Amino acid sequence: MRRKLKNSILYLLALLVVITLGACSHDETEHAGGDTEYTCPMHPQIVQNEPGTCPICGMDLVPKSGHGTEIEITEDLAFLLRPTNSTVVSSVATTKPQEKTVQATVQMEGIITYDPRRIYTVPARVGGRIEKLYVKYNFQSIRKGQKLMEVYSPELITAQKELVYLAQSAPEDKQLIEAAKQKLRLLGATDAQITRLLRTGEESYTFALYSPYDGYVIGLNTAAPSATPSTAAGAAVSAGGGMGAMGGGNGAGAGASASPTPTAAAEAIQLREGMYVSTGQPLLRVVNPNQLWAEFNVPTAQVSALAKGAPVQVTFPQLPGERLEASVDFLQPFYEEGESFAKVRVYLPGQQKLAMVGQLVTARASYTTDPALWVPKAAVLDMGTRSVAFKKVNGVFEPVPVTAGITEGNQIQVVEGLQQNDVVAANAQFLVDSESFIKVNK
Template identity: 70%
Template sequence: MKRYLNILFLLLALFTAVACQSEQAHDHAEETTYTCPMHPQIVQDEPGDCPICGMDLVPMSAEGEAIEITDDLAFLLQPTNQTIVSNINTVKPEEKALPVAVEMEGIITYDDRRVYTVPTRVGGRIEKLYVDYNYQPVSKGQKLMEIYSPELVTAQNELLYLVQSAPEDEALIAGAKQKLRLLGATEAQISQLIRTGEASYTFAIYSPYNGYAIGLNTTAPVARPSQTSITSPNNAAGGMNGMGGGTTGNMADRSTAAPAPGESIQLREGMYVSTGQPLLRVVNPEQLWAEFNIPAGEVASIAKGAPVQVTFPQLPGEKLEAQVDFLQPFYEAGENFAKVRVYLPGEQKVARVGQLVEGAATYTTPPALWVPREAVLDIGTKAVAFKKEGGAFRPVAVTVGTIQGELVQVVEGLAQTDQIAANAQFLVDSESFVKVAE
């Protein structure tokens, strides 16, 4: 009996020990907390992932104590894409007014106000042409062509008849002379007509301007439907009005021989011209333009009268000093830009029409903050500077303006008292991790 009691007491003690161990294990399981090995400030009651780095949480040791997060340690515990700890030189934005030069590329063109059109005052046929090619020099009073015009022949005969039959009627004679003048005759031609007493069947047209002939087109004309001769039924039948019909067809051809708007002038000997038709254009190259295209954002900085230095890539060392005379915004092919026009000095021999040139327009900016170009990082969608706060650098978005040499203008994002990294490129790796706080 005693033996059985000993066995019973032994089983009871064993059961008590197992129950105590199970209760201790249960209490230990309820008290277990989990933390991140890299970020000990993260403490949770159940397993999971670290909200900062994504690592698996591990059980915290029983004897482990919570780590006190000081201000210095807080910088180290921030995500790597928010704060960077580094020993690098810093600079402060400097407020000043800086002279800036806008680099431009352009071309030499004519002054539109010095391009003249020489029209014909009377209809007729060109018998002799003295202007053969584009850019041929033309001087004032030079003979351009000789033209035959029945209207001029009739006006000459009227003046000769009055001079010979009614020399006392000065009013009629003066009227006949004025008619010839309106038809393009010069005083010398009228005097020669009265002196010789013979009408000239060809009249010379003289240039009223100095310059170069442009707008000539010596290629064969392409016939348009309006230029074909108009044949009447009488012409086709060869009847009584055959001559009149033929004349009508020729006159229709002459009246429609004028070039259509936008076409080059088909100037050649033997062609018929109508009254008022432009014969050629004469450009005076004494005053030339240099036209430059610049981005639309820079036109607000350049004012009329700003000095411009014009250089010639083909002629190193040649420079011209000029001023901005005209600014005009343009929109073409989906692009906004502005056209800057500069009048070149009249007494110079280096500029030629069609020549490519470069220009630098200078102006002084209003007082603004300027920092080195290396201190601003362009990450595509925005520009970033790294401002020093405490012992680390924090990226801040900045708005840049004018770039001049090694300096860049900061419009927004920085204050004059801020310290920023002198070189922002050291923070760039193969995958840009810069995260700007909104």
């Protein structure tokens, strides 16, 4: 009996001790519960006052231990605690940007066209009627001294009669006679016609126009004639380049002016026998194709690299083995509306039998770049809206935005974003799988 009583007393004492210790532990937990902090095991920089998940990796937060020494985050350790989508750990070849000048080329596409300095208009110097027309269709070949047309003009007849009268009635008045000759010259008559008029003493009721240049006619009768015969359209069709001109030759010219037009775009000229022309009206437009040029389109970013005199090598797609050495002669100082490229003109040397007007050609213009940083072309990754290079920082690759310039061969120019002492991945394509989660710092 005594043994049972003794065991019961010991049991009650042990139970009392357990209850007392549990109460103390519960009090300590409640007392410290308000100061408990929770953190992420993988990202210690994440600290909250209540349970939850890590905003970076999604792991459950655990209570932060209050025991031990607080770890100081040094600069060497800081890069390990950065977000995982800001760096890439990879073992790839690296390179450094090099500052140098490069002999670069510009690829250009263009077309063969005329030299606009060789386009001339033949206007009518007097009004009258076309009695005989010898040039009747477009692109008709013309030789120097060839008769173009015969024109009846009352004004020319009056001027001839004045000269004949002065020569017969007052041969001693040289000044008046010379003035009458000059009037005929200004109306388009040649010295040969004036000499013949003084020798025969008979006026000519029709005057002939002669061409002093070789070439062919453009923009003639390319549309239906006007319903009113007394008027004619007064300009020439576009030819796009330089050409020769027609003017007064060794015969009577009722209108040969050597005034080149800056552009060759206008309405078609209509000429018919019997139609009337007025003073100053364009009669013909003639082109001399002996000198041609090529007109190329150059992207905006490369226009500033070209200068007058830069060497150009012109190639013909139809004749892959043929090349012409030329140079840049003219840079158009403005852009056409709605276009993002400028025009560059290159004169083709000599009379080129290879080149034909309207023919498509390609060219390469060479120039030397200004000193700049250059890296392998593969080191810059084009992401569509921006270009990125992977710079090595503390053993890992960090994406940095760069501004890329021109490309020459397997090298690309870096305008900004890198320094000469930076180390970058030589081939950014190796990191293209990582690029999908890489966050580029702006």
